[in-house]
Amino acid sequence: MAATTATEKLKVRDLTIRYGDTVALNGASFEVYENEIFGVIGPANSGKTSFLRAINRMDEMTSNMHVSGEVLFNGKDVSHWRNLYALRSRIGVVFPLPVGLPMSIYENVAFAPKLRGVRGAELDEIVERCLTRAALWDEVKDRLKSLGSLLSGGQQQRLTIARALSQEPELLLLDEFSIAVDPVTTMRIEDVLKELKEEMTIILVTNLVQQARRLADRTAFFLNGEVVEVGDTAELFTRNAQDQRTTDYVEGRFG
Amino acid sequence: MTDIDFKSFKAQPLDYKNQRNQRLYRLLFGWMTVLLILPVLIILVLLTAKGAPALSWEFFTADPINGMTEGGIFPCLIGTIWIVAVALFASVPLGVACAVYLSEYAPDNTLTRLINLAIINLAGVPSIVHALFGVGAFVMFFDLGTSILAAGLTLAVMTMPVVIVSTRESLQAVPQAFREACWSLGATRSQTIRKVVIPNSVTGILTGVILEVSRTVGETAPIMFTGAALFLPFVPDNFFERLSSQTMAMSLHLFTVSTQVPNVPEELPFGVALVLIGMVLVLNSVSIAFRMYLRGQKKW
Numbered sequence: 001m002a003a004t005t006a007t008e009k010l011k012v013r014d015l016t017i018r019y020g021d022t023v024a025l026n027g028a029s030f031e032v033y034e035n036e037i038f039g040v041i042g043p044a045n046s047g048k049t050s051f052l053r054a055i056n057r058m059d060e061m062t063s064n065m066h067v068s069g070e071v072l073f074n075g076k077d078v079s080h081w082r083n084l085y086a087l088r089s090r091i092g093v094v095f096p097l098p099v100g101l102p103m104s105i106y107e108n109v110a111f112a113p114k115l116r117g118v119r120g121a122e123l124d125e126i127v128e129r130c131l132t133r134a135a136l137w138d139e140v141k142d143r144l145k146s147l148g149s150l151l152s153g154g155q156q157q158r159l160t161i162a163r164a165l166s167q168e169p170e171l172l173l174l175d176e177f178s179i180a181v182d183p184v185t186t187m188r189i190e191d192v193l194k195e196l197k198e199e200m201t202i203i204l205v206t207n208l209v210q211q212a213r214r215l216a217d218r219t220a221f222f223l224n225g226e227v228v229e230v231g232d233t234a235e236l237f238t239r240n241a242q243d244q245r246t247t248d249y250v251e252g253r254f255g
Numbered sequence: 256m257t258d259i260d261f262k263s264f265k266a267q268p269l270d271y272k273n274q275r276n277q278r279l280y281r282l283l284f285g286w287m288t289v290l291l292i293l294p295v296l297i298i299l300v301l302l303t304a305k306g307a308p309a310l311s312w313e314f315f316t317a318d319p320i321n322g323m324t325e326g327g328i329f330p331c332l333i334g335t336i337w338i339v340a341v342a343l344f345a346s347v348p349l350g351v352a353c354a355v356y357l358s359e360y361a362p363d364n365t366l367t368r369l370i371n372l373a374i375i376n377l378a379g380v381p382s383i384v385h386a387l388f389g390v391g392a393f394v395m396f397f398d399l400g401t402s403i404l405a406a407g408l409t410l411a412v413m414t415m416p417v418v419i420v421s422t423r424e425s426l427q428a429v430p431q432a433f434r435e436a437c438w439s440l441g442a443t444r445s446q447t448i449r450k451v452v453i454p455n456s457v458t459g460i461l462t463g464v465i466l467e468v469s470r471t472v473g474e475t476a477p478i479m480f481t482g483a484a485l486f487l488p489f490v491p492d493n494f495f496e497r498l499s500s501q502t503m504a505m506s507l508h509l510f511t512v513s514t515q516v517p518n519v520p521e522e523l524p525f526g527v528a529l530v531l532i533g534m535v536l537v538l539n540s541v542s543i544a545f546r547m548y549l550r551g552q553k554k555w
């Protein structure tokens with residue numbers, strides 16, 4: 001992949017994240033290019049979720065979380081954004097544990113468009129399109145008015161994907177989105193992600209090394225708060241990885 | 256096949272001992288519960304038996320006459336409703352707003368923790384102290400005189416901390432994950448509060464508020480020096496005049512007829528007490544109904 005010629009969507013410089021005395025991520029530096037799927041793999045506690053939280057400035061809402069270094073989104077440091085709500089509305093997030101908001105399925109997906117002021121038929125259309133893309137439409141189209149938080153775990157996960165898409169984000173952050181989703185549906189969503197990257201940049205945090213291999217153009221390997229290696233996925237997954245620990249991890253020798 | 260020691264499947268002495276202990280504990284806790292409920296039951300039964308004969312249409316609608324030994328309790332009933340209403344309108348909006356600030360906006364630092372501690376301590380201040388504060392602040396400093404307004408505000412100051420605490424608990428029962436999901440969709444804090452936090456805690460907030468209000472119905476000390484009169488059947492019609500006048504009240508009337516007035520027929524104080532408890536019970540039932548509604552509405 002000729003990634004070096006593409007524009008930088010996100011550029012991370014010396015990013016360090018602390019919770020009190022715990023260092024969750026230490027001095028990370030790399031960039032994510034426009035319209036790519038950027039995989040993040042690594043064992044538990046390696047700082048993957050913290051990295052995503054730093055991008056959409058959740059540190060501002062978390063009392064003990066401290067971020068230093070730079071995260072440039074479209075070339076502008078996220079810590080310099082005055083209007084954080086505008087920043088967040090351009091970044092879609094899917095959480096590892098699905099969070100269906102305690103409102104109807106329809107309202108869950110319509111929430112973000114409504115904040116933008118979308119109403120009426122256009123809203124219906126967005127809801128249908130996003131639910132379809134998240135492979136959920138057929139299952140819920142007859143009960144859009146029932147509670148989103150009462151869907152099954154896997155359905156809620158797809159609901160949160162639909163909700164993130166309803167923001168029409170420039171950047172989509174997926175944190176272990178397939179944790180509660182069955183393999184067949186996971187495959188369907190993976191296909192959708194491949195289409196979506198034409199429209200947006202996707203950062204895919206995953207515990208399934210093979211999922212990163214299938215989807216990601218480039219992949220970063222996090223280990224205990226350190227970014228061990230960033231590179232083309234193909235290279236990371238052959239024995240050309242620069243660090244022995246990466247090879248060990250992708251081949252399942254630890255983690 | 257190895258030999259199986261079938262004896263090991265039989266009940267061992269330890270199991271018998273466990274069973275005995277189980278029964279013992281159940282009996283113990285069961286009786287403790289009975290002991291606790293018994294006094295309440297006795298009070299209710301006695302009150303009903305002795306007070307019911309006093310109840311009649313006239314009892315609710317007539318003024319007390321003949322040195323309060325006959326007639327009804329109408330002005331007391333109305334007076335209590337007025338005082339409690341003033342307390343409600345003053346304490347609930349302020350208390351809820353304060354709880355929303357503390358739970359949703361305030362940074363988690365030493366100052367916030369101190370404020371929370373102060374509020375909890377304030378909730379434990381004896382009502383007589385609130386009464387004296389009410390005299391100093393509302394009756395004298397703000398020059399409201401002994402009036403319904405002063406009495407209601409004194410009760411409001413007294414209930415505010417409890418309203419804050421119970422509201423904050425309801426707000427904090429809404430999972431943090433809902434807020435984060437909302438924020439990451441680009442919603443502001445206030446949009447998150449309005450669209451997710453409040454709608455999912457409003458029943459809990461109301462339940463708490465009503466419970467607190469029902470507590471104030473029976474309070475005597477805080478209104479005794481600030482607005483309640485022993486005997487004042489006449490009440491002005493004008494709204495503002497009414498607010499700035501003294502009034503009779505149920506709790507004080509109970510005290511008066513049971514200790515201050517000679518030759519009161521025995522059923523009269525019991526009747527007053529029965530009505531007072533009835534008012535509290537009605538409010539509590541509303542609160543319980545809300546709670547049941549809340550269970551039915553549980554959204555996660």
Ligand SMILES: Nc1ncnc2c1ncn2[C@@H]1O[C@H](COP(=O)(O)OP(=O)(O)OP(=O)(O)O)[C@@H](O)[C@H]1O
Nearest residue numbers: 019022023024043044045046047048049050051064
């Ligand atoms: N809110 C928090 N308060 C305190 N420490 C936290 C908090 N969130 C995360 N941490 C700590 O930060 C470190 C990194 O956590 P993080 O959630 O980023 O890991 P992760 O790579 O996403 O792990 P997993 O694969 O299990 O999701 C951990 O040591 C964790 O205990």
Ligand SMILES: [Mg+2]
Nearest residue numbers: 048049096175
């Ligand atoms: Mg994680």
